[in-house]
Amino acid sequence: MSLLSYTYVIEHVPGEANVWGDFLDRWGATRTSTATATGARMSRLAAVERVSPLEAADFVWPSEDDIRAAQLAVRAKDSMEPSQPPLCWSEDRQLFVLADERVCIPDDAVELQLRLCVVAHAGAAGHRGAKTTAKALEVLFSWRSLRKDVSVFVSECMHCMATATGKIPRSLGETLRATKPNEQLQSDFLSISEGAGGLKYVIVLKDNTSGYVQLVACVKATNDAVYQSLLD
Incomplete structure (x- = not known):
């Protein structure tokens, strides 16, 4: 904008002919090692807390050992429901699976189901919708109320509430609104x-x-x- 008050002509000078411009551009420049530049940059970075639930310190990733323990606990109590689909024991995986090789998650293993929902919903692909989350789980796992549980889980995700509708329900009351400066x-x-x-x-x-x-x-x-x- 400062050049608008002047009369000027723009001319293109090829790089191989623009030796003086190249010389002045390099005048007094000192070579900085990559290690020094990286160290200086890193010293200015802030320590940012992890925001992903998968990276939280108290989050425990579900493992096959956890699933096996939950399955054996149900079998030990002999509390399999009559409507439970037929299961077979996989010698390779040491788990109870369905005929289509999907792993059966006990219906009363709520904490395990919740951890699986967290992994499927808030993974590397971001916060997925209910249908996509349920589809990702159904490829590998099965429990009777899977789709219903996933729908409830996604509907109560605070991040999804804010991005989808822009509103987060406040169960303890309405959001306070300031009416003048320094009031809130x-x-x-x-x-x-x-x-x-x-x-x-x-x-x-x-x-x-x-x-x-x-x-x-x-x-x-x-x-x-x-x-x-x-x-x-």
Whole structure:
């Protein structure tokens, strides 16, 4: 936009002829090793918490040992329902499977079913819909209420609620709305690499009415730090 006040002509100079431009562009440039550049870049990266449920520290991946234990527990109690489909024991996998080789998940193994739903719904393909999630599970597993359970699971996924409809039901009451500045404030902590003076957190303060955001560096992520930042 600054060039609009001048009269100028644009001419193309071939690269092999533009020796002075190439020379000036390289003037005083120092070669930086890849290792040094990478190290400097990495030192500025923030420590971001994992947001995927599959990467949560308390999430336990379902294994064939877990499935086998659940199946044997049901067989030991001799509580197989009359409507349970015919099963056969797979010597190769050491599991009870159906005629089509799908693994049978006991109907009362709710926690195991939930973990399987998490893997099928929130995997590398993102948060899938109910039909796609159920189809992915039905390829390998079977339990009587699979489709119904998957439908309920996906309908209660907080991430899917926000992206699909933009609204998340609040069972404990309506969302509070501010009517004037400073009436409702939100705060959160951001973890960063430690800097001068031991500063390794950033308090994010936001006014819900104006959308004004203030960032405050602090040493510890505590209530006192938020309180002091509001006073300042």
